Amino acid sequence: MQGRLIVFTYTTKAVLPLENTDIYITNVEKTELLKKLTTDSNGKTEVVSIDTPDISNSLSPENELPVFKSVSVFAKKDGYFNLLVNGVQIFPDRTSIQNIMMVPLPDNYTGDNTEVVEIPPQNL
Numbered sequence: 001m002q003g004r005l006i007v008f009t010y011t012t013k014a015v016l017p018l019e020n021t022d023i024y025i026t027n028v029e030k031t032e033l034l035k036k037l038t039t040d041s042n043g044k045t046e047v048v049s050i051d052t053p054d055i056s057n058s059l060s061p062e063n064e065l066p067v068f069k070s071v072s073v074f075a076k077k078d079g080y081f082n083l084l085v086n087g088v089q090i091f092p093d094r095t096s097i098q099n100i101m102m103v104p105l106p107d108n109y110t111g112d113n114t115e116v117v118e119i120p121p122q123n124l
Contacts, residue, residue, distance in 0.1 A: 001092035003052040003068070007037065007045045009075055009100045017043025018102055024074040025050070028086060034071065047095065055092040067091070070121065075100045087119035 005025065009018040023037040023045050037045040052069045069090045075083045080102040090096050105113060 001052050001054050002049045003090035003092050004047050004049055004095040005071070005073075005088065005090055005098065006047045006095060007039070007073060007075070007098045007100060009039050009043045009077070009102055011080075012101045012103050017041070018077060018080075019043065021075055021077040021080075021100070021102065023100075024076070026072045026074070028070045028072050030072055050090045052090050052092040068122075073098055073100070075102065077102055080104055082114040083117065084114060085117045085119065087121065089119070089122065 007023050009021040010016060011018055017039070019039055019041045021039040021043070023039065024033060025035045025037070025048065026033050034050060035048045037048065039045055050069060050071065053066045057067045071088050071090060073085045073088050083100055083102060085098060085100065088096065088098050103115070
């Protein structure tokens with residue numbers, strides 16, 4: 001089965017779309033690159049299809065098989081903090097939307113420029 005993901009990037013201060021943001025979608029272990037995308041003038045990626053568990057896994061409460069696929073989304077743009085979102089959930093036959101708010105780097109910033117957000121799994 002397949003689910004879909006679309007990513008939107010915005011600036012945090014003006015909530016304006018960010019064009020040409022590089023988006024990397026990986027498995028949660030970050031060992032496999034599933035897709036590399038770039039946002040358009042609306043701050044949006046193309047819709048990407050991602051393999052997910054079978055939808056029948058969600059039909060029985062006693063079933064312990066996964067009902068969604070978790071991925072990591074890494075956003076990178078010059079002049080902004082990088083953002084890594086772990087645990088983005090992709091469900092079969094659905095389109096997931098991940099909004100990414102990019103924070104501008106301060107002038108002459110030299111520290112670590114990656115922020116990490118962890119999305120906990122749903123208790124379904």
